[in-house]
Amino acid sequence: MTKLIFSFHTHFRLFVIPKTHLRFRTITSKPTHQHDLQLPEIDRTIDSIRSISSNPYFSLLVLCKNIYSLKKIHALFIVHGLTNDLLCQTKLVGLYGLYGHIGNARLVFDQIQNPDFFTCKVMIRWYFMNDLYSEVVEFCNRMKKCLREYDNVVSSIVLKACSELRDIDEGKSVHCQIIKVGSPDSIVLTGLMDMYAKCGDVESSRQVFDGIRDRNVICWTSMIVGFVQNDCAEEGLVLFNRMRDGLVQGNEYTFGSVVTACTKLGALHQGKWVHGYVIKNGIDVNSHLVTALLDMYVKCGAIRDARSIFDELCSIDLVSWTAMIVGYTQNGHPDEALKLFTDQEWAGFFPNSITITSVLSACAQLGNLKFGKSVQCLGIKLGLEDASITNALIDIYSKCHMIGDARYLFDTVSEMDVIAWNSIISGYSLNGSAYEALTLFHRMTEYLWPDSTTLVNVLSACTSLDALQFGSSLHAYAIKGGLSSCNVYVGTSLLNFYAKCGDVQSARKVFDGMGEKNTITWNAMIGGYGMQGDCSGSLELFNEMMKEELEPNDATFIAILSACSHTGMVSEGWKNFDSMCREYNFIPSVKHYVCIVDLLARASRLEEALDFMEAMPIQADVSVYGAFLHGCSLHSRFDLGEVAIRRMIGLHPDDASYYVRIAQLYASDGRWNQVYQVRELMKRSGLRKLAAYSQVEMDIEGFHPTYRVSSGGNLHQTDAGKLPFDMSWITLAKVGLGCFEMSWQT
Secondary structure, three states: OOOEEEEOOOOOEEEEOOHHHOOOOOOOOOOHHHOOOOOOOOOOOHHHHHOOOOOHHHHHHOOOOOHHHHHHHHHHHHHOOOOOOHHHHHHHHHHHHHOOOHHHHHHHHHOOOOOOHHHHHHHHHHHHHOOOHHHHHHHHHHOOOOOOOOOHHHHHHHHHHHHHHOOHHHHHHHHHHHHHHOOOOHHHHHHHHHHHHHOOOHHHHHHHHHOOOOOOHHHHHHHHHHHHHOOOHHHHHHHHHHHHHOOOOOOHHHHHHHHHHHHHHOOHHHHHHHHHHHHHOOOOOOHHHHHHHHHHHHHOOOHHHHHHHHHHOOOOOHHHHHHHHHHHHHOOOHHHHHHHHHOHHHOOOOOOHHHHHHHHHHHHHHOOHHHHHHHHHHHHHOOOOOHHHHHHHHHHHHHOOOHHHHHHHHHHOOOOOHHHHHHHHHHHHHOOOHHHHHHHHHHHOOOOOOOHHHHHHHHHHHHHHOOHHHHHHHHHHHHHOOOOOOOHHHHHHHHHHHHHOOOHHHHHHHHHHOOOOOHHHHHHHHHHHHHOOOHHHHHHHHHHHHHOOOOOOHHHHHHHHHHHHHHOOHHHHHHHHHHHHHOOOOOOOHHHHHHHHHHHHHOOOHHHHHHHHHHOOOOOOHHHHHHHHHHHHHOOOHHHHHHHHHHHHHHOOOOHHHHHHHHHHHHHOOOHHHHHHHHHHHHHHOOOOOOEEEEEEEOEOOEOOEEEEOOOOOEEEEOOOOOOOOHHHOOOOOOOOEEEEEEEOO
């Protein structure tokens, strides 16, 4: 009995026995019965195979149920020389593509000596169906002999591949082929529009659109999507109105893009109109449109409307569930985000990286490190360990005052992107380690170019250090990068920095030069005037804000009340407090009550302030008593000050700082026996005040020394506070920054 051993591309070994009794099997690691053909027993001769039908090749290939049966039949054909037929080879290419074995499909194709146009189209189609866009382009370039001219199908596929690859050069080449062949259908022209739009050439996309005579809803939608994706939201809305004027009814994708345009413009009113239009006209609402509506309401701050949409959904999927969680997190409702995440109704959803990142951000806002660690473990179990989750973990550890753990996570990141750097810099700044934040910023500039978020975080650190010169250099960088006027967050941080450093004139220049201002910007400038004792400037700016028809928030009134407090304008303060409660229906928070107590205490109306505290509808905390104590110190009312401190100690009996303050109060009143008693009480209780420090920005001929004053009064130089920054990346300002650091113990 003769035996033939044959090696195939798929690494089979076929043992072929005489064709009078033909059997075959594959030698693999899996049981053979899993690979058997779903056919009757194949104990036939080749002659009997040919007698099945007039086309025996297809008679077997059509009966293939899976990749294993296909490989067996393919091996059988190879052994008996049945693969020279072009039609059979094309069918094999198609079947391998159908089962996802594109490599085998290409091996079969490469054995075809003279592939025709149809066979090439089959190969291209399966590359495309498996998202192998680079292979689509490469294959078409190699097969230009048989693809002398693209037809509409091939053109559409190659254009889609160019769109996904953002390969505008290859897309233009296909465009030339289309012009050469002529008679492109609407699908090809829509593909051209999509390709140019996704490659950022929205003008060329518009030219293609204008050349289409019979525009259907897909053409209109593709052009609207192109405008929206390229930050031309207004043009997208204008085109949508033209579409309606042409009596073309949009579909769910059209309205999804229009809603996205409203989101980018912050046009909540127009977005609500679109939502109503969808409901009124019975437009099918799919996941894309629902997500767009949720995103619009979330980003426009209408979180209740977003939840209404979510609750009315007939079928909630992972995308809409995640969108709602993101909305709660971004709008300052972290407790609702965690409630939705842990709701048993959605227990069947497996969160993705966006879900995990948003939940971690919610935990960071709440300071709930325990639950955050549980979410971290869940992400690890699900294999979700991408950069966004790591950055969220750095954020939560930082906000929970575990900066060491945050730094450990940061140091373990293999490829640190700008978001990771921003997270750790922000963490150090939040935890009072402004110097370390600036040191990390210096390291970052060696590897990456800072973005707007970096500038916001570093400016916050400069504000903590009163580092006016260094902050000014960052302002120069912002001007050079075009960020100071076009980015509202950078501009707001800059004016806040100047205001808190005492340079209110520079703050106003930044404010006036900003192209876009939000409520936070106005609040920062109003507060800046207040910090410098210019209450009239604060009130004047507040009136301008009202003329701009901007809605004030609770922070706006805190800034106004604080300004009135610093200048002793009690009547104006009461007037604005009353306006906040009656006209704007705000419920005063603790911070508002602190401002009123401070307003009265600074004006020496201490008894009135004490009565106000007693009548407050909420429990006074240490910040309220602290404001009252400050007024007592200003006006030497040590008796009332003692009342305030004793209540503060009652709230926090283990905090040494309050014992120190009452000792200082007794010392100011000359009651040294009580000072001694307080110190003895602190010793017995094991309470010890942490050393304080002060920093002064200096520049001594380019040298940046740091000094520390010890408890004995000796001055020592140290290198701990040196900032040996290479500021060569800033061309508009030369900065020298040093620190003069002192510490003392009471």
